[in-house]
Amino acid sequence: MQKKNNRFETAVIHDGYDAKDMLGSLTTPLFQTSTFTFETAEQGEKRFAGEEEGFIYSRLGNPTVRALEERIATLENGERGLAFGSGMAAVSAILFALTKANDHILCSSGLYGCTFGLLQMLHEKFNISYDFSSMETKEEIRSLIKEETACIYVETPINPTMKLIDLQLVAEVAKEYGIPVIVDNTFSSPYLQRPLDLGCDMVVHSATKYIGGHGDVVAGLAVGKKDFFDSVAMTTQKDIGGIISPFDAWLLLRGLKTLPVRMDRHCENAEKIVEKLESHPKILTVYYPGSKKNPDFSICEKQMKRGGGMISFAVDGTKADAQELLNKLNFIKIAVSLGDAETLIQHPATMTHSVVPEESREKMGITDQLIRLSVGLEAWEDIWSDLEQALNQLK
Numbered sequence: 047m048q049k050k051n052n053r054f055e056t057a058v059i060h061d062g063y064d065a066k067d068m069l070g071s072l073t074t075p076l077f078q079t080s081t082f083t084f085e086t087a088e089q090g091e092k093r094f095a096g097e098e099e100g101f102i103y104s105r106l107g108n109p110t111v112r113a114l115e116e117r118i119a120t121l122e123n124g125e126r127g128l129a130f131g132s133g134m135a136a137v138s139a140i141l142f143a144l145t146k147a148n149d150h151i152l153c154s155s156g157l158y159g160c161t162f163g164l165l166q167m168l169h170e171k172f173n174i175s176y177d178f179s180s181m182e183t184k185e186e187i188r189s190l191i192k193e194e195t196a197c198i199y200v201e202t203p204i205n206p207t208m209k210l211i212d213l214q215l216v217a218e219v220a221k222e223y224g225i226p227v228i229v230d231n232t233f234s235s236p237y238l239q240r241p242l243d244l245g246c247d248m249v250v251h252s253a254t255k256y257i258g259g260h261g262d263v264v265a266g267l268a269v270g271k272k273d274f275f276d277s278v279a280m281t282t283q284k285d286i287g288g289i290i291s292p293f294d295a296w297l298l299l300r301g302l303k304t305l306p307v308r309m310d311r312h313c314e315n316a317e318k319i320v321e322k323l324e325s326h327p328k329i330l331t332v333y334y335p336g337s338k339k340n341p342d343f344s345i346c347e348k349q350m351k352r353g354g355g356m357i358s359f360a361v362d363g364t365k366a367d368a369q370e371l372l373n374k375l376n377f378i379k380i381a382v383s384l385g386d387a388e389t390l391i392q393h394p395a396t397m398t399h400s401v402v403p404e405e406s407r408e409k410m411g412i413t414d415q416l417i418r419l420s421v422g423l424e425a426w427e428d429i430w431s432d433l434e435q436a437l438n439q440l441k
């Protein structure tokens with residue numbers, strides 16, 4: 047394996063791959079194969095017995111996938127990475143590995159919709175309970191930890207309200223009880239935020255978003271301690287089987303190379319758009335981690351390199367006005383997902399968070415006027431003029 051590179055911008059391009067191992071191929075070759083042949087029966091026996099290094103079958107490991115896993119591990123500053131067929135496959139493999147019947151999970155007060163769905167399923171099938179916490183103070187977190195608490199599961203920034211959680215604070219409390227902290231780092235990517243450096247135990251990603259970055263892959267990644275992820279690889283990943291395809295791993299290796307360049311541009315564009323939105327008369331509130339007006343700005347400064355590419359904002363009007371704004375856009379695309387080159391816009395109350403009961407939605411700040419924007423890589427002036435012409439058409 048190529049030795050670890052210290053600087054992120056170099057590591058995204060080189061870590062986990064050495065051309066010398068692959069006939070000098072500059073890019074990581076795509077091993078589009080389901081299985082690997084053994085030269086002899088005895089070699090097969092040794093591979094299965096773990097006495098000889100080497101590949102067996104692509105659900106158990108594949109060289110293209112392995113390169114991606116090693117690269118994400120060094121980018122998150124962890125010991126071992128694992129790749130999955132989707133972000134949800136990564137989340138479910140980890141939660142199934144960490145919990146048993148009657149356990150408890152403490153979660154941040156906002157969660158990705160399908161993660162919430164998974165918790166409900168764990169509750170129905172295995173009586174695993176969960177609580178939500180704003181995690182603003184240590185006392186609050188301590189008061190919600192129980193004997194049966196198996197893990198703390200955190201998203202920050204929280205989708206779509208962009209509330210932040212102080213990861214170092216959560217990790218410190220978790221250490222008192224010896225409970226692992228899992229962080230969904232999808233919105234930031236390892237370029238903007240590295241939870242393991244802040245004392246958290248594992249990171250999951252929907253690599254579908256910023257890591258892939260081009261809207262052409264659905265995939266997941268996870269990073270943490272070697273012992274734990276070795277066991278996930280041999281249990282919930284291998285036997286539930288949510289593995290990534292070699293081609294998707296290859297696309298992610300390609301996407302990763304430009305992650306720092308893309309993230310800087312996403313952030314720059316978002317900062318400009320936030321400035322414009324904050325002074326537009328049709329906008330009530332703008333939610334952006336990197337804005338000085340954000341009540342959590344000090345947490346952003348503490349743990350994020352920059353504010354990211356995701357913005358939410360509330361329009362002064364009704365649900366119909368919010369929908370009208372989307373309909374009046376020219377090149378900005380109405381779509382869920384995020385982190386792509388294209389600017390994407392969606393209406394959380396009727397799209398990503400439509401499954402959340404109205405009452406909880408209101409409590410989470412997901413009103414009918416709220417709109418979420420994934421700022422793309424286009425010229426920010428064009429993104430703004432499209433938004434502005436649509437805003438100016440609202441009554």
Ligand SMILES: *Cc1c(COP(=O)(O)O)cnc(C)c1O
Pocket residue numbers: 132133134135158160201205230232233251252253254255264265266
């Ligand atoms: C998209 C997303 C997921 C789920 O990932 P998939 O790749 O769609 O399975 C999980 N968490 C967050 C924050 C996401 O945005």
